[in-house]
Structures are given as structure tokens and as C-alpha cells.
Amino acid sequence: MTRALAIAFAACVASTCSESTFFANGAGGADQDVKDVQQCPYHYRPIRRLSAASEIPAALAEEEPFILGGDFVASWPGWKKWSLDYFVKEYGESESAAADGEYPTIELKMGASYFKAPFSEIASRVRKGELVYGALSLDYAERSRLMEDAIVPPGMDDAPIMDCLKTKHGTMADEFLKSFFWSQIFVGAEGTGMEMHKDNLRTEIWSAQLTGEKQLVACNPRKSGTVYPEEYGDRAYVNAFDPDMKEFPNFAQSDCVWGALQPGELIHWPSTWYHQTKNTRGISLAVSGMSIGRSIASKFLVTLDNHIHSNDNIGAALRECIASSDLPAYEK
Numbered sequence: 001m002t003r004a005l006a007i008a009f010a011a012c013v014a015s016t017c018s019e020s021t022f023f024a025n026g027a028g029g030a031d032q033d034v035k036d037v038q039q040c041p042y043h044y045r046p047i048r049r050l051s052a053a054s055e056i057p058a059a060l061a062e063e064e065p066f067i068l069g070g071d072f073v074a075s076w077p078g079w080k081k082w083s084l085d086y087f088v089k090e091y092g093e094s095e096s097a098a099a100d101g102e103y104p105t106i107e108l109k110m111g112a113s114y115f116k117a118p119f120s121e122i123a124s125r126v127r128k129g130e131l132v133y134g135a136l137s138l139d140y141a142e143r144s145r146l147m148e149d150a151i152v153p154p155g156m157d158d159a160p161i162m163d164c165l166k167t168k169h170g171t172m173a174d175e176f177l178k179s180f181f182w183s184q185i186f187v188g189a190e191g192t193g194m195e196m197h198k199d200n201l202r203t204e205i206w207s208a209q210l211t212g213e214k215q216l217v218a219c220n221p222r223k224s225g226t227v228y229p230e231e232y233g234d235r236a237y238v239n240a241f242d243p244d245m246k247e248f249p250n251f252a253q254s255d256c257v258w259g260a261l262q263p264g265e266l267i268h269w270p271s272t273w274y275h276q277t278k279n280t281r282g283i284s285l286a287v288s289g290m291s292i293g294r295s296i297a298s299k300f301l302v303t304l305d306n307h308i309h310s311n312d313n314i315g316a317a318l319r320e321c322i323a324s325s326d327l328p329a330y331e332k
């Protein structure tokens with residue numbers, strides 16, 4: 001974006017999009033300096049903030065991203081023990097996927113910057129300040145250990161489905177969790193992030209920020225043309241953190257929301273929303289998971305059937321486990 005355009009955008013809208021909530025300490029007692037107020041750079045609406053878990057069912061029905069603010073995650077047993085050191089100790093040997101290089105560090109096309117490495121190696125490169133962003137996709141046993149220390153809110157809890165998969169289909173639970181990146185631990189250096197994309201299964205996603213700050217822009221799929229999606233695939237070409245309005249003029253008509261996630265906050269978004277992230281302060285450490293409500297389950301199964309990593313057995317097992325799970329219902 002040219003400087004003149006940037007100023008015009010900022011002048012007309014920035015005042016609608018300020019963030020003032022912050023939490024002073026990260027998970028595991030990590031010191032954080034997150035006291036300055038954040039400003040939304042462009043024409044984005046602030047992501048809606050809820051103050052209590054009781055507001056979740058109504059928020060899920062809105063089909064828009066939301067943040068459970070303040071110290072929500074601090075009430076989880078994991079808050080006191082989770083840290084990068086802790087995850088390295090618990091999961092250090094597990095192979096993780098990562099990318100290095102300039103922002104957006106993680107681009108969804110297969111690129112030379114992708115590599116696989118033990119989680120401990122990725123953590124160590126991030127600690128050294130290298131521009132590395134990685135994610136460990138957990139298998140069933142790893143995920144179960146992690147989730148013992150989480151209190152995933154009602155409407156986002158996938159435990160009944162995953163437990164059914166493990167009990168009835170054994171290793172298929174691991175295959176499913178790993179190949180669909182279902183439950184993840186993200187670690188990234190300041191200045192890394194993921195390009196604009198939408199997720200390729202019809203799920204909902206939550207992410208709990210443990211240390212560092214992560215900014216997220218999410219754009220309404222009802223106006224998906226305005227983010228310039230690729231014709232076949234899940235990426236979109238706009239960089240919402242520095243939009244080139246000459247190349248992508250229709251982005252001015254987009255309907256996007258923005259938020260700066262602080263340690264202790266949990267964000268939730270529907271997978272249909274295009275989204276882009278940037279780690280903007282300190283080492284960003286987050287845990288995330290997918291969930292399925294009753295009202296999107298049938299759409300989820302269709303997307304699963306069409307997915308490149310799926311097969312008839314996975315489809316049948318998920319159908320069985322979804323049918324036998326008491327999924328939360330929220331109107332869509």
C-alpha cells in the first residue's frame with residue numbers, strides 16, 4: 001500500500017479498532033511487556049470480545065471470530081506449567097513442520113522454506129531469534145496429555161469424537177489427528193506469521209495464546225472475492241497486514257476483523273473465514289484445536305470426503321463417531 005493510501009485508510013477508520021486489554025504475564029510465569037494499546041492499521045472491525053464463557057453459545061451462532069479476553073486461559077491447569085521449556089521437555093522429540101524466511105513465513109504452497117524437524121530444534125531456532133514458525137501436530141497420546149491441562153469451553157470440545165476414534169479404531173485416531181493438523185502447538189519468532197488462507201475442512205478452530213502477541217485478521221467469506229482467493233485452493237493473495245491497494249483495489253470493500261491476542265486469551269474462528277496471522281511481540285506460543293458442532297457436522301463430513309488426505313475408512317469412522325457423540329448444537 002502506498003503511504004498516502006495508508007494514511008487515508010487509517011484516518012477514516014483506525015479509531016473504531018483499538019485494543020486496550022492485556023494480561024501482564026504469560027503462561028508458565030513468563031514475563032511479558034504488553035502494556036501499550038494496539039491500533040488496528042486499516043479498515044478492520046475489532047474482533048468481538050466476550051467476557052465470560054456463558055456468552056459462547058450465542059457467539060458461536062453469529063458465525064464470526066471472537067476472543068475470550070483477559071485471563072480466560074489463566075484458569076486452565078496448563079497455564080501455570082505450560083511454557084516453551086515444558087513443551088520441549090514433553091514433546092521435544094516429536095517431528096514438527098516449520099518454515100523459515102521473511103513474512104509471511106508460512107505460505108500454503110509447497111515452498112523451499114518448509115522443513116521438518118524435532119520440536120526441540122524448532123524451539124531452539126525461534127529462541128535464537130531466527131525467523132522460524134513451526135507447528136507440532138499432536139497424536140492421540142500427546143493430545144490427551146495436553147488436554148488434561150486445558151478446559152476447552154462447551155461447544156468447542158472434540159474429546160468425545162477423538163475418544164471414540166481411539167476406542168473403536170485404534171491407530172486411525174493418530175492418523176486422523178496428524179494428517180488433518182487437528183490439535184497443534186505453534187511456536188514462532190516475532191515477525192513470522194501465516195499468509196491469508198481459509199481452512200480446508202468445515203470445522204471451527206480455537207487457539208489459546210500462551211506467550212507473546214499474535215495479531216489476526218479474518219475476512220468474511222460472504223465477500224471472499226475481495227481478498228483475491230486463488231482459483232483452486234485455499235490461499236488468498238492479499239496481505240492484510242500491508243495491503244497493496246493498487247493491485248487489490250476490491251479489498252477496500254472487504255469485511256474483515258482484526259485483533260491482537262495477548263497471553264491468556266483464546267480466539268475462535270469458523271474455518272470458512274479467510275485469516276492471516278502475524279506474531280508481533282516476543283516468542284509466540286499457542287495451542288490450538290478444531291471442533292465440530294452438530295449444525296456443521298454434515299458439512300464437515302462432505303469436506304472430509306473430498307480431502308486429499310482422506311479415505312473411505314476415515315470417512316466411515318468419523319461418521320460413526322460423530323453419530324454417537326452428543327455434539328453441541330448452535331444455530332447457524
Ligand SMILES: O=C(O)CCC(=O)C(=O)O
Pocket residue numbers: 186193194199205207275277278286288
Ligand atoms: O496461529 C497461526 O498463526 C495460524 C493458524 C491458522 O491459520 C490455522 O490453524 O489455520
